[in-house]
Amino acid sequence: MPQHETQLREDEAAVEAGLDALDTPAGTARGAARRDLLRQVLAPVVALVAIVGLWQFLWSRAIWPEFQLPAPLAVWDQIQTLIDSGQVWEFLWVSVHRAVIGFLISLAVATPLGLLLAKVRLFRAAFGPLISGLQSLPSVAWVPAAVLWFGLTDATIYTVVLLGAVPSIANGLVAGIDQIPPILPRVGKVLGAGRIDSARYILLPAALPGYLAGMKQGWAFSWRSLMAAELIATSPQLGFGLGQYLHNGMALSDMSMVMAGILLIFFVGVGIELLLFRPLERSVLRSRGLTGAH
Structure with missing residues (x-):
């Protein structure tokens, strides 16, 4: 130069x-x-x-009586006992790895589904209302059906997680694509981009903010669906996660156990949001010049 x-x-x-x-x-x-x-x-x-x-x-x-509202210190002692015994790590591993695997499978299913809904009008007219309806359906409603379909197996757990997370991710991607300026796909078509290249290099990057919002909601639904499945579909062959721990607290009428389980579930969900999705969201917004968004 x-x-x-x-x-x-x-x-x-x-x-x-x-x-x-x-x-x-x-x-x-x-x-x-x-x-x-x-x-x-x-x-x-x-x-x-x-x-x-x-x-x-x-x-x-x-x-309220003690069995309905225990002292904060009693709940903390319950959590401390789990930590000291090492059981908490077993519970966290069983639940978190299921949620992550279910979320990744949901992402793989929801992404092409969202592209079809956004770009194929007939497909959207036929299945769009059904996907939106599934999103509003409580995930716990799928647990009895999944147990009858697959028994007390991991397939039951993952089925409930997928049915809870896929609609949210797909609808988030559709919303993101709907907000893309029409000129971008046209330019890609003029430059010779086929459908796959257009989706990979134009639609998905341009729709990333909406897609990311759908992923955040999809993760929330994955975690909630998993807890619902673990609470109802309890079996030794399914392992022992946070949902099963919460169920045992209810069965024993031990409110300290119940509150400890609720707090652990809550902090895992918040931790994933703060450590993964919030930094990712800020990075995406800043890359688009939206530095004022917090």
Whole structure:
């Protein structure tokens, strides 16, 4: 590259950097970082402390009997016992690996399904309302049918997870594709892109925000469907996950076990959201210039 062109590009970059510096007041970045820290870390901690404080207050007032509302410390002791014995890792492994496998299978099924719904009008007219109806159907409703179809096996668990997650992912992809400017597929067609290349290089990348929103909802449905299946379809041959632990707490009328199971299920779901989907969502938004989205 000629030297004068290199110098010209360096000057343009310097001008852009200067304009950005003018647009961004000094200290704004540090202030934004502090606000992010307060919002993302301290605010949830304060909310959690407030909830636990209210729980402790209600328990101390003995409004409900102990078997209905145990003390927060009793629930924590239950969780600590699971951690000390190592059982918690077994429960987490059984449930989380099922949820991940079910989610990945759902993703593989929902992606081509969503493309068909978005691009084939007759297919959408015929099956679109059915997919939306399946999305609104509670996943727990599929557990008795799946048990009768497959017995107390892993196939029952994964069937319930798929029927819960696939509609959400497919509808998210359809929503994302519907928002793509029509010019993009036309340009791809002019450049010689076939249907597969158009889907891979144009539709999926352009629809990524909506697709990602569908994946987030699909994961939530996967996790909820799995817990419903584990709660109802309990058997030693299925292993022992968080749902089975929660079921045992109910069978023993042990509210501390029940609350411990609920909290573990809750924190796994929130942890996956915070550690995986939220950073991925921010990365996608920033790559599209939507840096103001949090």
